[in-house]
Amino acid sequence: MGCAGTKYKKIKPVESKQMTTSLMSLSIRKKSVFNRSMERKRSKYKELLDNQLKYSLEDFELITGILETREKNPLEKVEIRKVLIDHFLFNSLPIKSINALTINFYLYNYDEGKTVFIQYSIGQYFYIINSGSVEIIINDVTRSVLTKGECFGEIALLHDTLRTATVKTLEPTSLWVLSREAFKNAIHSVSKSKYSDNKSFLDNSPIFKILTPVQKLLMLDLLVSQDFKAGDKIIQENDPGDIFYIIKKGHVSCSIKNMEIRKLGPGEFFGEQALIYNTQRTATVKALSKLSVLSIGSEDLHDVLGSKFQDIIYRNSQRIAFERSSVFKSLTPAQHEKCLHFIKIESYGQDEIVFRKGDIKGKKIYFVLKGEIRSEFNILNVFDCIGDIELRKGLGKYSENWVTTADTDLAVITREDVEKCIGGDLETTISFNDLISVLRRVNIFRALSQEKLEGLIGYLKVVEFQAEEIIFQQGDTGESFFIVKEGQVEVFKDGVYLRMIAKDDFFGERSIMFNEPRTATVKAKVLTKCWTLGKGDFLNILDEPIQRQLTRRIELQNDGIGLSDLALVREIGRGNFGKVFLVYDVQKQVPYALKSISRWKINEYKIFDNVLLERQILLQLDHPMLMKLVKTFKDYHRVYFLCEFVRGIDLFDVMRELEQIDEEKSVFYISCLLLVLKFLHERRIVYRDLKPENVMIDEEGYPKLIDFGTAKIIKNRTFTVMGTPHYMAPEIIKGTGYGIEADLWSLGVMLYEFLFCSLPFADDEQDTFKIYKRIQEDSLRLPLPSTKFGCRSLLEKLLNKNPSMRGNCESVMKHGWFFGVNWDKFLAKQNKAPYIPDISDPIGDLASVNIEGETLPDIRTQIYELEIKEPVPEITKNQAPKDWDADF
Structure with missing residues (x-):
């Protein structure tokens, strides 16, 4: 990036061999000296991958050693435990888990000169030297010698990775060996147990039930396990209260002025009053037996939730109550x-009267935040509201008295204040919001700003159609777009029923952007009302960039395309399991990227689930800054992904071209990527390999995220070690489980790299083990000039090793560094990009493709002919799951 002494280097990803089915970067590169250097590095990495495929078909480790079946003596257990406690991969585990791991080590004896494992093979085991010594050989040169008590091979415990060295014994040697399976089982057991306990705590504690799922996830890593012995005081009367406790095991006594007032046991909690109301402790709490508790501090809650705990509790209660109100949910x-x-x-x-019989109802709306109120026939509990129907429909009167049954807090707002907040009449605003919500769900309108959508509403007209009435006929000239307001319509093509379209769905969108006849007949099934929009009105409110964007998105909605419509231009990328080709729809003059994966590879490497997951994820992606899947195909030999062809260069090359990405440019790229991550995270998709090489800068200068082979849909957290080492979050490396917050760490690494021309951790390292170790152990150091950067606190937030402290995309977007950012303008691609790639005739080869009217060569035959030029290893065919590819 133009900084003195900076060496540009592409950084290779770490991936399981079962997980490398991703679509490759489709950039078109200039053949500069720099890129030739990169090609040499790529060739070296390809050599490693070729070796990976070569050696992955059988396990070379342990075959030169002899297993000694005996019990470990106490001294040996202590020695193994000491190595683990001092190692960064194990030192975060509780001692109980380390002891359990010790049991899973087995002793192998090797004669002098035996090879333990060879360079470029796939590692599966971790070794501790019990006796003897070994030499570490890299590219046929001895680099070091290890002796008793030292260890090697630890990265193999995390994922399928190529051994970076050959290890041979220098004398008769015995090695303690731990398998990856045993390590991961132990790690997962600890992590899942802790996670399950903490999640159960949050779900079952009344005080936390009102937190949103996102807030609960953020808190999970903050819960601390503590143990006390009988007689220990946990809290003292009149002390400041800043910690909340829940009992897992044991019992406590609560006393005031030395008089016991109650006992508490498992599942019960204490300390909440001082925590919520910021008062001194009202009682002393003492352990009556051996005690295990989970605790969380008010400071942590403040950092994660952004306000005093009571405010968060009441604000969240009000938000939940809003969703239950017929007025506020709109x-x-x-x-x-x-x-x-x-x-x-x-x-x-x-026992206080809140409303009396005959009081006016409808001037105010009330929400129950705490306690309960009753009338003779009704009960209102927490989150319930009263007066909302009358607030919308008109005034009424209470027909009975409402009385509290306990200390009760009510949130109250007047109709006048509601209309002041929404800026107009309540009923008009609700109808307007409902229509905006419908428009937001229409694919081609998603990128429009709020201002544009509001302008669009002025052009909509409501048209009513009787049951069986034809709305338009196949072949008619298309001049209007329709959104179903009420009722249902049916779609027929050539007289054959295709599908039903119901409330809030839309049809006729192609006529908005293209001069083409209707491709189907649409008729009302029942009495139906539609919003209609004329083509001229639509174009009046859209500027040219948005029209181009919508045109491209509509072109990609091509369900009717087939393999026989495509002409093969050239190969543009390849991975371990698939090739990517530039192809061309000759009829519509549209280029695409076609990824082909051979069935024998899917079968041999058992990646059925991974291929299906990639398809499932890509089908969900409809965003202007995400590569879009058009359609999938299959035949006897392969499955295919037909995707948008992204014209541009990757962000890594843009960083070099720009020479310096200052704060202003960084705001542009980071804002765009935040919007992309927000879109993915809302769908519980964690990307897991965010880095400049996986971000294309398209012909408009906007980022577009590609390569979803490492992405995953998660419910809570996942454990697979996945990504590129320098960009991987600490929780991924530890193997204890991680969530979507891991992507925010990678975003922080990219921001650091933009501004300081280096990586924040282990920039000078290429050895995976050393990178992992330094990410875990090193503190974030910001260069001295960073004091002039307003994003210092943002970097500290994103690169916080506690994932819960990173927040989520929404909280990051509210950071002061983004002050003044118009997120809608980014979505609509209306902000000026810092860099527009110079893409001159990127698909010039299309001129050589057969023109319309000629017979196209069969694309499947062409791909097959390219495949047979490559050697296919001898394999043992595995049985594919029945109908695994039914959805392709």
Whole structure:
């Protein structure tokens, strides 16, 4: 990036051999000296991958050693335990787990001169030298000698990786050996147990039930396990209260002025009053027996939740109550937030009358935050509301008295304040919001800003169609776009029924952008109302960039395309399991990228689930800054992914071209990537390999994320070690489980790299083990000039080793560094890009493709002819799951 002394280097990813089915980068590169250097590095990596395929078909380790079946003596257990406690991969484990791991080591004896494993083979085991010595040989040169008590091979415990050296014994040697399977089972057991316990705590504790799922996930890593012995004081009366406890095992006594007031046991909790109300401890709590608790501090809660705990509790309660209200559920989140500022809290004691029979109902709306109120026939609990129907429909009267049954807090807001917050009449605003919500769900309108959508509404007209009425006929000229407001319509092509379209769905969109006849007949099944939009009106409110963007997105919605419509231009990329070709739809003059994966490879490497997962993820991606899947195909020999062809260069090369990515340029790229991650994370997709090489800069200068072979849909967390070492979050390396927050770490690494021309951890290292170790152990150091950067606190947030402290995309987007960013303008690609790639005739080879009217060569035959030029290793065919590819 133009910084003195900086060496540009492509950094290779670490991936399991079962997980490398990703689509490759489709950039078109200039053949500069720099790129020739990169090609040499790529060739070296390809050599490693070729060796990986060569050696992965059988296990070479342990075959030269002899297993000694005996029990470990106490001294040997201590020696193994000491090595583990001092090692960064194990030192975060509880001693109980380290002891359990010790049991899983087995002793192998080797004669002098025996090879333990060879360079470029796939590693599966970790070794501790019990006696003797070994030499470490890299590229036929001895680099070091290890003796008793030293260890090697640890990266093999995390993932399928190529051994970087050959290890041979220098004398008769015995080695303690731990398999990856045993290590991962132990790690997963500890992590899942801790995670399950903590999740159960959050789900079952009344005080945390109102937290959102995202807030709960952020808190999981903050819960601390603590043990006390009988007689220990956990909290002291009149002390400041800043920690909340829940009992896992044992019992405690609670006393005031030395008088016991109650006993608590497993599942019960204490300390919440001081935590919520910021008061001194009202009681002393003492352990009556051996005690295990989970605890969380108010400071941690403040850091994660962003406010005092009581405020968060009440604000969340109000948000939940809004969703239950017939009025507030139709308001936008921004309108909700405005209303929150006008809400007042009213507190009542037990048996107080809140509403009297005959009181006016509808001037205010009330939400129960704490306690309960009853009438003769009804009960209102926490989150319930009263007065919302009358607030919308008109005034009424209470027909009975409502009385509290306990200390009760109510949130109250007047109709006047609600309309002040929403900026107009309540009923009109709700109808307007409902229509905006519908438009947001229409694919071709998703990229429009709020302002553009509001302008669009002015052009919509409501048209009613009777049951069986034809809305338009196949072959008609298309001039209108339709959104179903009420009812259902049916679609027929050549007289054959295709599908049903119901409320909030749309049809006729191609006529908005293209001058072409209707491709199907549409008729109302029942009495139906549709919003209609004329082509001229639509184009009046859209500027040219958005029209181009929408045109491209519509072109990619081509369900009718088949393999026989495609002409093969050239190969543009390849991976271990698939090749990517530039192909061309001759009829529509549209280029695509076609990824082909041979069935024998899918079968041999058992990657059925991975191929299906990649398809499942790509089908969900409809975003202007994400590569789009058009369609999938299959035949007897292969499965295919037909995808958008991205014209541009990758961000790594842009970083070199720009010479310096300052803060202003960084805001552009990081803002775009945040929007992409937000889109993925909302769908519980963790990307896992965010780095400049996986970000294309398209012909408009905007980032587009590609390569989803490492992505995964997760419910809570996942354990696979996946990604590129320098960009991997600490929790991925530890193997204890991670979630979507891992992507934010990678984003922080990229921001650091933009600004300081280096990587934040282990920039000078290429050895995977050393990179992992330094990411785990090194502190974040910001260069001295960083004091001038406003993003210092953002870097500290994103590169926090505690994933819960990174927050989520929404909280990052609220950081002060993004002040003034118009997120809608980024989505609509209306901001000026810092760099526009110079792409001159990127698909010039298309001129050689057969023109319309000539018979196209069969693309499947062409791909097969390319495949047979490569040697196919001898393999043992595995049985494929029945109908695994049914959805292709």
